[in-house]
Amino acid sequence: MRVEFDDVTVALGGRDVVQQASLTVDSGTVVGLVGPNGSGKSSLLRTLYRALKPRQGTVRLDGQDVQRLSGRQAARAVAVMLQDPVTDFDLSVQETVLLGRAPHHASFGRDTPDDLRIVDEAMRRAEITDLADRMVATLSGGQRQRVMLARALAQESPVLVLDEPSNHLDISHQHELMSTVRSLGRTVIAALHDLNLATQYCDRVVVLAAGRIVAAGPPARVFSPELIRTTFGVDVRVLGDADDPVFAFRRLDGGEGQDVPPSTRTESSVRT
Amino acid sequence: MSLGEAAQIVIGHLVPGMPWMSDGSLTPLQDQAVWQFRLPRTLLAALAGAGLALAGALMQVTVRNPLAEPYILGVSSGASVGAVLVIVFGSAALGGLSLNVAAFAGALAACVAVGALARKDGALSPMRMILAGVALGTLLSAVTSYLTISTDAQNVVSVLFFLLGSVSAASMPSLIGPAVALVVAGVIAALLARSLNALLTGDESAVSLGVNASRLRGLLLVVASLLTGTVVSVAGGIGFVGLVIPHIARIAVGADHRRMLPVTVLGGAVFLMIADLLARTVAAPTEIPLGILTAFVGAPFFLWLMRRNGAERAGFGR
Structure with missing residues (x-):
């Protein structure tokens, strides 16, 4: 399913947090949204799963305005892996993943054998099968994130939205997650902070800064040292090949062109 | 006998x-x-218990707060003002309004006011609902207290009896209102069970599952308030049932509404029938107001359950 953001402007608290963003995500591709905090990544994604209504512009799924779909139709087309599922009323892992089947049914009635099979498969893919009976609140941040992945997978939608999906995951599960969503053949849009992860798993990346799309294209071409410096305010050293780069970031000290002794530099990884 | x-x-x-x-x-x-x-009176106790427990469960998911109960939006305070007005000034002074009708009108007025105050940009925010309900409830309680303290001593006992709740005045016709309200609310809740589960996980999460959180919250507010208002107008402000029975149901079967709602309704009915039996027998021939009994029996039982292992199922694991 093709996703189109057409001239989308989003207002929050009287401020335009996304301005005239236009972007097309082709069916079956994996696109990474990157940008500093507050650049509008999440707000743009929210217009796709209808948690926000654009002030101006249209979001389309295969040419159809998402605002004109019913809630259930939209939820059958787009699943979201949200950031934090914890509430005061706790559900078990399996009950949480079963919620992913909600858009496929009327609001009452029992879970069908099909539902249970799909949920089992989703839990297996997210590697949480042995957590099925645990309460979500007793899990670690990374485990909860995998529960939310399983819930989104169980929704069986052609489009998958990931909002900072890997911020609690250990390195191995970060790669597991990205290769899992890649292997599904669905249209995936992910807001990511880790540019190396985006480079390895995204067909295209889109860079946002201050609510505007400033660059888009294949990661190896978009992530130039200049762009990273101006957008994120960090220095970058590019390791590896030009078409398979690995980035090492350093704090931008004393402005461009100035040679700073290594002892005054701070590893960006320590700061984040 | x-x-x-x-x-x-x-x-x-x-x-x-x-x-x-x-x-x-x-x-x-x-x-x-x-x-x-x-x-x-036994049937009214069962209906009131089931109704208040169901209303409490719905209110808890509506505002997504474990401290919520049927009266959190000022419904009982509104009903009390209506009832106390009739007790203090007499039905005739209020155009022949009966106590039950006045109480129901008060309950409805309070919940409409809270709904209007909590609305912003067409959406009901749980936090604003709770705060508006608490503030308005306090205001209305002050009115009730003032009326009570400035009236004749003989009226004070009637007022207290209403505030604490009682099913002793039950007659067969008085069962109709609560029975109809319970059936209607029960059917709506059952039809919405899966959406209620989605709402538990947050508004944004609910929307991503195809549930219009704002509209659902508005509907639940109306259903729970009408149910509570109907019960309160007949049986007074019986406390504790609506707060605690839903929690007990979650401890027993988990938070999935498809399982916990039936247990809540049944549990509320049984609990209040037992409480009423005790209310009229432990100090016979004197009758103890039901609200005192529910708190006296319910609180220790609930605290024991909460501290027991296994309460994680209701979210008490943290």
């Missing part, structure tokens, strides 16, 4: 031609005690 005799009387009224109704083995006094007093 034995349980068997009571059963005979009830069956005799429901099924025509039972021999013991005409052979003189039961006195008219016994017949009247069971059919006109004990049966209606």
